[in-house]
Amino acid sequence: MSHHIVEAKNLQHVYPDGTIAIKDVSFRITHGESVAIIGANGAGKSTLLQHLNGCLIATSGQIRIGDTQLSKGTLPDIRRTVGMVFQYPDDQLFMPTVFEDVAFGPLNLGLSGEEVEQRVTEALERVGAGHLRTKPPYNLSGGEKKRVAIATVLAMSPDILVMDEPTSGLDPFARRQLISLLREFQHTKIFTSHDLDMVLDLCQRTIILHEGEIMADGPTGEIFLNEELLAACRLEKPFSMQGCPICNGKTGTKKT
Amino acid sequence: MTSIHAAVIDLKRLELLAESDSAIHVIDARAKVLVTLVFIVAVVSHNRYELARLLPFFIFPAVMIALAGLPTLYLARKIALISIFVLMVGLFNPVFDRTILYQVGQWGISGGWISLFSLLIRSMLTVGAAFILVGTTGFTAVCQALERLGIPQLFAIQLLFLHRYIFVLADEAGRSSRARELRSCGKKGLGVASFGSLVGHLLLRTWQRAERIHTAMLARGFVGQFHAHRKSRFGMAEIYFLLGWSTLFILLRAFDITETLVASMAGVLP
Ligand SMILES: Nc1ncnc2c1ncn2[C@@H]1O[C@H](COP(=O)(O)OP(=O)(O)OP(=O)(O)O)[C@@H](O)[C@H]1O
Ligand SMILES: [Mg+2]
Numbered sequence: 454m455s456h457h458i459v460e461a462k463n464l465q466h467v468y469p470d471g472t473i474a475i476k477d478v479s480f481r482i483t484h485g486e487s488v489a490i491i492g493a494n495g496a497g498k499s500t501l502l503q504h505l506n507g508c509l510i511a512t513s514g515q516i517r518i519g520d521t522q523l524s525k526g527t528l529p530d531i532r533r534t535v536g537m538v539f540q541y542p543d544d545q546l547f548m549p550t551v552f553e554d555v556a557f558g559p560l561n562l563g564l565s566g567e568e569v570e571q572r573v574t575e576a577l578e579r580v581g582a583g584h585l586r587t588k589p590p591y592n593l594s595g596g597e598k599k600r601v602a603i604a605t606v607l608a609m610s611p612d613i614l615v616m617d618e619p620t621s622g623l624d625p626f627a628r629r630q631l632i633s634l635l636r637e638f639q640h641t642k643i644f645t646s647h648d649l650d651m652v653l654d655l656c657q658r659t660i661i662l663h664e665g666e667i668m669a670d671g672p673t674g675e676i677f678l679n680e681e682l683l684a685a686c687r688l689e690k691p692f693s694m695q696g697c698p699i700c701n702g703k704t705g706t707k708k709t
Numbered sequence: 710m711t712s713i714h715a716a717v718i719d720l721k722r723l724e725l726l727a728e729s730d731s732a733i734h735v736i737d738a739r740a741k742v743l744v745t746l747v748f749i750v751a752v753v754s755h756n757r758y759e760l761a762r763l764l765p766f767f768i769f770p771a772v773m774i775a776l777a778g779l780p781t782l783y784l785a786r787k788i789a790l791i792s793i794f795v796l797m798v799g800l801f802n803p804v805f806d807r808t809i810l811y812q813v814g815q816w817g818i819s820g821g822w823i824s825l826f827s828l829l830i831r832s833m834l835t836v837g838a839a840f841i842l843v844g845t846t847g848f849t850a851v852c853q854a855l856e857r858l859g860i861p862q863l864f865a866i867q868l869l870f871l872h873r874y875i876f877v878l879a880d881e882a883g884r885s886s887r888a889r890e891l892r893s894c895g896k897k898g899l900g901v902a903s904f905g906s907l908v909g910h911l912l913l914r915t916w917q918r919a920e921r922i923h924t925a926m927l928a929r930g931f932v933g934q935f936h937a938h939r940k941s942r943f944g945m946a947e948i949y950f951l952l953g954w955s956t957l958f959i960l961l962r963a964f965d966i967t968e969t970l971v972a973s974m975a976g977v978l979p
Contacts, residue, residue: 544921549724561930
């Protein structure tokens with residue numbers, strides 16, 4: 454199933470104001486892999502992710518999804534393959550009701566009324582937002598919006614799932630729910646997160662981005678053991694690896 | 710500006726009304742769009758001093774509101790709000806147009822006042838009809854209907870985006886003005902200077918955000934096609950609906966029903 458491969462080659466993005474957000478980024482993610490892209494604020498994570506389905510066009514470099522090179526002509530196909538959850542759900546929800554919003558993608562895929570209905574119901578159930586379907590999105594709480602935004606993408610059953618900080622703003626229960634949902638998702642998934650415990654939980658592979666460059670790319674376990682590297686990139690070990698300050702008063706002193 | 714924000718949020722409620730399932734809601738959007746157009750043309754084409762002949766037209770909004778179960782008070786408030794703007798536009802009519810048209814006792818009523826009232830009634834009727842259309846159909850479905858009726862797709866999409874853009878603008882305006890209010894500690898803020906930069910920021914942010922929303926639409930496979938989730942076809946019910954109302958409007962426009970009624974009443978009553 455080569456069409457679930459995501460490959461970036463020498464990607465560079467310069468914003469119109471001259472900010473070089475990412476420079477010379479290359480990686481290859483194969484089918485079924487679960488990859489986290491982590492890094493400090495402003496490291497370029499969101500910028501990088503938005504290249505994967507052509508929301509941003511690289512200043513130089515290439516993106517390849519499966520056998521298709523990303524270009525103007527292949528964009529519709531690629532957008533069908535790559536489902537993208539944006540960092541701010543407000544940007545993603547624009548229809549008058551939650552139902553219509555989740556139905557927007559499937560309708561664009563040309564599905565019939567019944568199928569759409571079924572997909573929407575299923576997607577909303579999976580993120581635990583079934584009760585919100587008749588509400589207008591602008592009246593939801595932040596976390597509810599986030600869940601609906603995730604449902605809008607799930608309803609399109611993408612082959613590759615790309616998420617920008619999926620757990621930010623979720624309550625602990627919804628976070629757990631999302632983590633198990635993501636674990637069930639068999640295809641390739643790529644996400645950024647500041648929730649390093651989730652990264653440890655879900656991803657075999659982690660890419661560290663620092664000031665627009667890849668500083669490390671490897672097995673998650675190894676990367677989180679390299680304290681020097683983490684410190685250099687303004688990161689910390691996941692809490693679950695820091696030892697509990699209450700139980701044994703060991704490390705963990707860095708926390709406030 | 711916070712109140713504008715509230716007003717727009719309130720306007721969004723209009724679209725939620727379109728979710729219900731009354732006899733009017735299930736009628737094909739094209740039929741409703743056409744009827745509304747005929748209604749608007751019939752109302753607007755009256756001459757500027759017309760009052761009495763406009764009144765029978767209120768039967769359309771009344772029947773539609775009743776059948777569709779729309780909240781009357783809410784609509785009335787929206788229409789009243791618009792009427793204020795109309796009043797501002799028409800306010801000079803009585804000043805410039807002083808020809809006396811009617812004599813009530815010793816008071817002469819000038820053409821200006823008549824035309825002002827006529828303008829008000831016409832705007833209430835047309836704005837009301839537009840609200841009823843959106844409230845029973847939803848804006849997306851209206852745009853889709855326009856397109857299926859032969860308006861170029863580009864225009865229909867522009868209309869849809871314009872409509873969304875207004876909401877985005879109001880949203881951003883609400884946030885900015887709240888942020889400014891909170892940080893100016895109850896004083897006037899930094900006055901005009903900060904207000905200027907606020908407006909500048911606002912436009913930039915709205916533009917950026919509209920672009921991000923557009924990106925999100927593209928990311929979900931939007932290629933300029935509308936998909937209203939209510940599937941419907943133009944059947945017998947639509948034809949009756951369209952012909953029934955259109956005939957009524959044309960009759961009301963062509964003949965002076967009010968006068969006939971009054972005359973026949975006068976004939977019956979001794
Ligand atoms: N539209 C823009 N124009 C100019 N510069 C931008 C724009 N968007 C982002 N940047 C800059 O690009 C850099 C990378 O931003 P990006 O949003 O990718 O960071 P991020 O890693 O997602 O951060 P966070 O963790 O805060 O979400 C930042 O320095 C930011 O200031
Ligand atoms: Mg980001």
